[in-house]
Structures are given as C-alpha cells and as structure tokens.
Amino acid sequence: MAHSTVMAHSIPLPTPAELRQEIPLSAGLKERIGLQRRAVNNILAGRDERLLVVVGPCSIHDSKAALDYADRLARLSERVSEQLLPVMRVYVEKPRTTVGWKGLAYDPDLDESGDMANGLLRSRELMHAVAERGLPVATEILQPMLAPYLEDLLSWVAIGARTTESQLHRELASDLQAAVGFKNATSGDIQVALDAMAAAAHSHQRFAMDASGRPVVQQTPGNPHTHLVLRGGHGEPNYSKEHVRSACAQLRKAGLNTRLMVDCSHANARKDHRRQSEVMLDVLAQRQAGERNLAGLMLESHLFEGKQPLNPGALRYGVSVTDACLGWDATEHLLLTAAERLEKSPGQ
Numbered sequence: 001m002a003h004s005t006v007m008a009h010s011i012p013l014p015t016p017a018e019l020r021q022e023i024p025l026s027a028g029l030k031e032r033i034g035l036q037r038r039a040v041n042n043i044l045a046g047r048d049e050r051l052l053v054v055v056g057p058c059s060i061h062d063s064k065a066a067l068d069y070a071d072r073l074a075r076l077s078e079r080v081s082e083q084l085l086p087v088m089r090v091y092v093e094k095p096r097t098t099v100g101w102k103g104l105a106y107d108p109d110l111d112e113s114g115d116m117a118n119g120l121l122r123s124r125e126l127m128h129a130v131a132e133r134g135l136p137v138a139t140e141i142l143q144p145m146l147a148p149y150l151e152d153l154l155s156w157v158a159i160g161a162r163t164t165e166s167q168l169h170r171e172l173a174s175d176l177q178a179a180v181g182f183k184n185a186t187s188g189d190i191q192v193a194l195d196a197m198a199a200a201a202h203s204h205q206r207f208a209m210d211a212s213g214r215p216v217v218q219q220t221p222g223n224p225h226t227h228l229v230l231r232g233g234h235g236e237p238n239y240s241k242e243h244v245r246s247a248c249a250q251l252r253k254a255g256l257n258t259r260l261m262v263d264c265s266h267a268n269a270r271k272d273h274r275r276q277s278e279v280m281l282d283v284l285a286q287r288q289a290g291e292r293n294l295a296g297l298m299l300e301s302h303l304f305e306g307k308q309p310l311n312p313g314a315l316r317y318g319v320s321v322t323d324a325c326l327g328w329d330a331t332e333h334l335l336l337t338a339a340e341r342l343e344k345s346p347g348q
C-alpha cells in the first residue's frame with residue numbers, strides 16, 4: 001500500500017452566503033428558474049407531454065467551451081421547445097470508480113492543486129451564466145456540502161449510480177427544491193433507486209450547513225419530484241421495452257412515480273458514446289408505440305466527439321476529459337430528429 005507523504009492542512013472556503021453574495025441571483029432569474037423547475041416537474045408528473053432531455057458534457061473542465069456549448073443548446077432549445085425540454089448538464093463533480101480528476105469544483109486548474117475555493121466560484125459562475133442564457137441547469141450532487149452553494153441555480157439534480165444507496169444523499173434529495181433523478185446502481189439493481197425515491201419523499205432530520213456555514217440540525221420538507229433513471233449496469237443495458245415495463249411495474253407496486261428517464265450513455269451504451277444514438281432512437285420508438293412512462297432522456301455530449309487524456313498542456317478544445325461524448329453535430333441531429341418524430345405522433 002502506498003503511504004502518502006502529503007502534510008495534513010486545511011484551507012478556509014467561503015460560506016454559501018458569501019459565494020451567493022458574490023454571484024447573486026436576480027429576482028428575474030430566480031423567477032425563471034422557478035418556472036423551469038415547474039416545467040420539469042410537470043413533465044415528470046405527466047402534465048406536460050414533452051420529453052425532458054438532460055444533455056451536455058460528461059464533466060466541465062473548461063468554462064469557455066461549456067458556454068460555447070450552452071449558446072448552441074440555447075439556440076437549439078428554441079427550435080425544439082414544442083416537443084422537448086432540454087436541460088444542460090453542468091457537472092462540476094465526478095464520482096470516480098477508483099481515483100481520477102474529480103471535477104471543476106475540486107480541481108479547476110486540472111493540476112491536482114485542488115483550489116476548491118476557486119472551484120466553487122467557477123462552478124457557480126458557470127451555472128449562473130448558463131441559467132442566464134435561458135437554459136435550465138442540471139448537475140449531479142456528490143458532496144452534500146456543495147448543495148447550499150449551488151442549489152438555487154438548479155432545475156434538475158442527479159444522484160448517481162454510486163450514491164443512490166447512500167442515506168446522506170437521500171436526505172439531501174429530500175431537502176432539494178429541484179426534481180431529483182436517482183440512477184440505478186452500477187450493478188444494475190434498480191431497487192436501490194426505488195428505495196431512494198421513497199426515502200427522499202419523506203421529511204428527515206439531518207446534519208447540514210446553513211448559509212452562514214454553521215452546522216445545523218435541519219428538518220427537510222421531503223421531495224415529491226423524484227424519479228428513476230435507467231443507466232444500465234454491469235456493462236448491460238436496461239432500456240429495452242421489457243426493462244422499462246418491468247421497472248414501471250416495480251415502481252407502480254411501490255406506489256412511486258412511474259414516469260422515468262433513460263440515460264443513453266454509461267452501461268446503456270456499453271460505454272461506447274456512439275451507441276447513445278441507438279439507445280435514443282429505441283426509446284423514441286417506444287414512446288411512439290405508446291409507452292407514456294418514458295418522460296426523459298440523458299445524453300453525454302460535448303462540442304467534439306470522444307474523449308482525451310487530461311494533459312493540461314495539450315488539451316483539445318471542447319473534448320471531454322472524462323467519459324467519451326457525442327459531438328455537437330450528432331447531438332443537434334438527434335434532438336431535431338426527436339422533435340420531428342414527437343411532432344408526428346403528438347400525445348404519445
């Protein structure tokens with residue numbers, strides 16, 4: 001076992017209130033985010049038949065490229081808004097299988113210097129800029145402590161495959177105002193996500209941090225806006241008609257929301273980003289065949305296709321440094337195809 005020679009040290013961070021003061025939400029933006037959250041919730045509740053599409057880079061490592069992506073997505077959103085509600089993935093934390101770069105919030109300079117104060121600032125700045133472009137913002141919350149710094153900007157939150165079973169994340173979800181999608185486990189087990197939905201719907205007393213950074217006992221309200229995200233498991237997909245029906249039957253039996261999302265990436269694409277199109281087209285065909293429980297899709301997409309090693313001196317612009325992504329052109333084509341197909345079969 002390798003022993004660390006790094007000296008223990010601690011560096012103060014801003015409080016959530018300080019960061020929110022530095023990058024405040026205007027009344028207009030706050031109102032718009034409230035409307036976007038309601039639009040997401042309406043889709044999840046079946047009151048709006050549009051398809052929710054959580055789309056964007058696997059992770060953010062370059063804010064400029066992320067905003068370039070946001071500009072394109074904002075323009076595309078206007079064209080597809082009758083059939084789709086695109087929400088941009090602004091993922092600033094990455095859960096790792098073992099070790100690896102953990103995201104903009106942890107290491108914004110990509111050099112293991114771990115400047116988390118700057119990471120928090122850049123994460124909030126970026127989410128704010130994406131929201132100002134009129135796009136609803138999605139992220140995975142991995143570190144519950146980060147929620148008070150960012151949650152006012154979020155319209156949809158993922159609890160990832162590696163943390164859906166965690167009580168701390170379920171308690172966190174029960175406090176969020178945004179809708180929360182719980183992924184099935186990396187093993188493919190979906191029961192953990194159903195348990196998470198039931199737990200998050202409840203009120204909890206939890207250890208939390210208030211806006212001033214003070215530890216508090218918090219009573220959460222419970223979150224009624226949760227849903228399952230099928231992401232495949234153990235390298236095997238779980239988006240087929242049979243998988244969707246079986247998941248819905250389990251959700252129904254448990255008295256939970258049967259409207260769910262398919263993550264077209266990860267094990268559903270067998271870790272091959274190009275297969276995301278196949279998954280998406282299959283899900284669209286299921287919708288067109290009358291499967292009303294398919295409320296949303298997730299795509300991992302960046303400006304350019306594929307991925308690259310994280311080599312700070314030699315990074316290609318707009319290419320993922322974590323999971324491989326679809327490029328913009330393929331993404332645009334897929335979203336336009338989806339809108340066109342859903343337009344032809346309204347009400348499906």
Ligand SMILES: O=C[C@H](O)[C@H](O)COP(=O)(O)O
Pocket residue numbers: 058094095096097098099100266322323
């Ligand atoms: O999309 C996310 C990745 O699959 C997840 O963060 C795990 O990544 P890793 O296996 O490269 O660590």
Ligand SMILES: C=C(OP(=O)(O)O)C(=O)O
Pocket residue numbers: 058091095140159160161162183231263266
């Ligand atoms: C980490 C992710 O997914 P999962 O939790 O399904 O592995 C992700 O969507 O970035």
